[in-house]
Amino acid sequence: MHKKPKRYSIFSLIRNALSYHENWQPAWRSPEPKKEYDAIIIGGGGHGLTTAYYLAKNYGLTNIAVLEKGWIGGGNTGRNTTIIRSNYLWDQSAGLYEHALKLWEGMSQELNYNVMFSQRGVMNVAHTLHDVRELKRRWHANRLNDIDCEWLDTNKVKEFCPIINTSQNIRYPVLGATLQRRAGTARHDAVAWGYARGADAMGVDIIQNCEVTSINVKNGQVSGVETTKGQINSKKIGVVTAGHSSVIADMVGIRLPLESRPLQALVSEPVKPIINTVVMSNTIHAYVSQSDKGELVIGAGTDGYISYSQRGGFNIVEDTIAAVVELFPLFSRMKMLRHWGGIVDICPDASPIVSKTHIKGLYFNCGWGTGGFKATPGSGWVFAHTIANDEPHKLNAPFTLNRFSSGELVDEHGAAAVAH
Amino acid sequence: MFLINCPYCGEREQSEFSCGGEAHISRPKNPPDTSDDQWADYLFMRKNIKGVQFERWNHSSGCRQWFNVVRNTSTDEILGIYNMGEAIPEIDGENPKTPSGEPEIGSGNISTSFKKK
Ligand SMILES: Cc1cc2nc3c(=O)[nH]c(=O)nc-3n(C[C@H](O)[C@H](O)[C@H](O)COP(=O)(O)OP(=O)(O)OC[C@H]3O[C@@H](n4cnc5c(N)ncnc54)[C@H](O)[C@@H]3O)c2cc1C
Numbered sequence: 411m412h413k414k415p416k417r418y419s420i421f422s423l424i425r426n427a428l429s430y431h432e433n434w435q436p437a438w439r440s441p442e443p444k445k446e447y448d449a450i451i452i453g454g455g456g457h458g459l460t461t462a463y464y465l466a467k468n469y470g471l472t473n474i475a476v477l478e479k480g481w482i483g484g485g486n487t488g489r490n491t492t493i494i495r496s497n498y499l500w501d502q503s504a505g506l507y508e509h510a511l512k513l514w515e516g517m518s519q520e521l522n523y524n525v526m527f528s529q530r531g532v533m534n535v536a537h538t539l540h541d542v543r544e545l546k547r548r549w550h551a552n553r554l555n556d557i558d559c560e561w562l563d564t565n566k567v568k569e570f571c572p573i574i575n576t577s578q579n580i581r582y583p584v585l586g587a588t589l590q591r592r593a594g595t596a597r598h599d600a601v602a603w604g605y606a607r608g609a610d611a612m613g614v615d616i617i618q619n620c621e622v623t624s625i626n627v628k629n630g631q632v633s634g635v636e637t638t639k640g641q642i643n644s645k646k647i648g649v650v651t652a653g654h655s656s657v658i659a660d661m662v663g664i665r666l667p668l669e670s671r672p673l674q675a676l677v678s679e680p681v682k683p684i685i686n687t688v689v690m691s692n693t694i695h696a697y698v699s700q701s702d703k704g705e706l707v708i709g710a711g712t713d714g715y716i717s718y719s720q721r722g723g724f725n726i727v728e729d730t731i732a733a734v735v736e737l738f739p740l741f742s743r744m745k746m747l748r749h750w751g752g753i754v755d756i757c758p759d760a761s762p763i764v765s766k767t768h769i770k771g772l773y774f775n776c777g778w779g780t781g782g783f784k785a786t787p788g789s790g791w792v793f794a795h796t797i798a799n800d801e802p803h804k805l806n807a808p809f810t811l812n813r814f815s816s817g818e819l820v821d822e823h824g825a826a827a828v829a830h
Numbered sequence: 831m832f833l834i835n836c837p838y839c840g841e842r843e844q845s846e847f848s849c850g851g852e853a854h855i856s857r858p859k860n861p862p863d864t865s866d867d868q869w870a871d872y873l874f875m876r877k878n879i880k881g882v883q884f885e886r887w888n889h890s891s892g893c894r895q896w897f898n899v900v901r902n903t904s905t906d907e908i909l910g911i912y913n914m915g916e917a918i919p920e921i922d923g924e925n926p927k928t929p930s931g932e933p934e935i936g937s938g939n940i941s942t943s944f945k946k947k
């Protein structure tokens with residue numbers, strides 16, 4: 411057994427300050443892989459780490475490995491604009507995302523790790539009559555599902571977020587907005603690190619720089635994986651590789667309904683607190699919030715083609731900036747500091763796949779596309795249930811691969827505002 | 831972002847074009863005898879390949895013609911352009927060695943190279 415990690419507290423902070431911060435224990439171990447595990451999780455993003463965490467915590471399965479080809483959180487988990495909300499249209503999605511939001515509310519305490527979850531509210535802005543109708547429909551749907559949501563008219567939007575441009579003389583004037591006050595943002599890296607530390611403490615092996623290169627199947631049952639660190643055996647394998655899900659599925663001849671595309675984000679130079687909430691606009695495609703460091707965090711749209719290049723088009727960034735500047739003219743002279751892309755796995759109905767497959771012991775959790783960060787804890791929760799029981803949890807039962815044959819799609823396109 | 835050499839107009843920015851997705855997908859020949867799974871495969875399932883992909887493009891802000899493109903999706907490098915209805919051209923080279931292999935250089939994922947035959 412390994413040494414149990416020490417809890418973080420004001421006392422541990424003082425003690426470590428007195429020793430010049432040279433004696434902090436690493437937050438998780440870096441073990442060599444064992445020959446065999448009870449379960450293997452491929453992909454050390456937020457969803458993979460929460461899966462391992464809840465497998466250990468809720469189902470007592472601690473002989474598990476998380477295999478990550480790079481470093482944990484280096485995929486979309488560390489690249490997103492961290493918007494967290496649960497105001498989805500359909501009952502199936504509302505159930506899944508609201509369950510996740512409730513887990514966010516207790517996460518820092520549970521993990522003894524500050525994930526900087528900030529419920530500053532998310533405002534979805536309407537610019538056309540059609541937007542108004544769509545968003546009001548969603549507002550009512552949310553209320554029916556017991557999810558907090560309010561409708562703000564133009565004046566109330568201005569009151570809530572004073573720097574927004576509510577002139578009616580712009581191409582897409584602000585006609586109102588929905589507001590979910592319990593929604594907000596969190597520190598994405600901290601989520602990966604906090605769950606890694608929590609999983610590690612229960613005995614989960616987190617193995618970085620370990621790429622899965624093929625999956626071994628014997629008589630319709632998985633037996634293990636080949637990796638850049640050798641063969642590792644297990645009878646249960648959960649695949650949580652976001653943009654690379656089709657690549658992994660192809661190793662065992664499974665076809666997925668996904669397209670992997672670049673999605674970009676950018677941050678500005680840091681400034682004093684200026685925007686108090688998260689503003690999202692579907693129609694003009696802008697969404698912006700401010701990090702605790704003071705940077706504006708701006709999300710762009712996806713490129714219209716499949717690409718694994720991790721680089722999106724400049725025209726996409728240009729359109730995003732144009733939209734942000736129309737909504738917030740005072741940002742027009744801010745300098746952008748950094749800009750990057752992630753590869754997102756987009757599903758035809760803009761809903762995830764958390765599912766068994768026809769191969770025994772092989773499970774997929776993918777298709778979260780442009781909007782899975784908010785689901786990180788909930789996704790791991792239901793996927794752990796699916797892997798432990800070989801049956802989906804009631805919250806992910808509507809999100810199986812089967813729905814593409816049965817026609818029971820959960821169409822969140824458009825209905826879910828910008829899909830973040 | 832990259833340039834596409836439209837067979838009708840010449841080289842233009844990608845933003846002038848719309849991608850029509852994977853090429854050479856054909857509609858089931860006999861609808862009544864096609865199972866739900868076969869329809870799902872035709873409608874939704876995609877190769878979503880990391881490496882050489884054959885795909886359709888339309889010069890939507892230009893001549894509005896359709897044509898096929900061969901592109902390495904890990905680098906966005908275009909390896910060939912051919913007309914609608916033409917057979918898949920032969921391309922020399924291998925898909926990225928490590929299937930999810932990240933880049934040798936920068937973030938461009940240049941882990942393989944392809945040559946036109
Ligand atoms: C720019 C941008 C903005 C976004 N904004 C938001 C937002 O505001 N709100 C929101 O809710 N969502 C947002 N998202 C989406 C969100 O980031 C993702 O849905 C979510 O983080 C996916 O988590 P994951 O753990 O499944 O994937 P990832 O974090 O990508 O993890 C997958 C991991 O699998 C690893 N992997 C791949 N292949 C292999 C292999 N062969 N062997 C081993 N490991 C492998 C990868 O290296 C990676 O670390 C955004 C995404 C992007 C790119």
Ligand SMILES: [Zn+2]
Nearest residue numbers: 836839889893
């Ligand atoms: Zn043309």
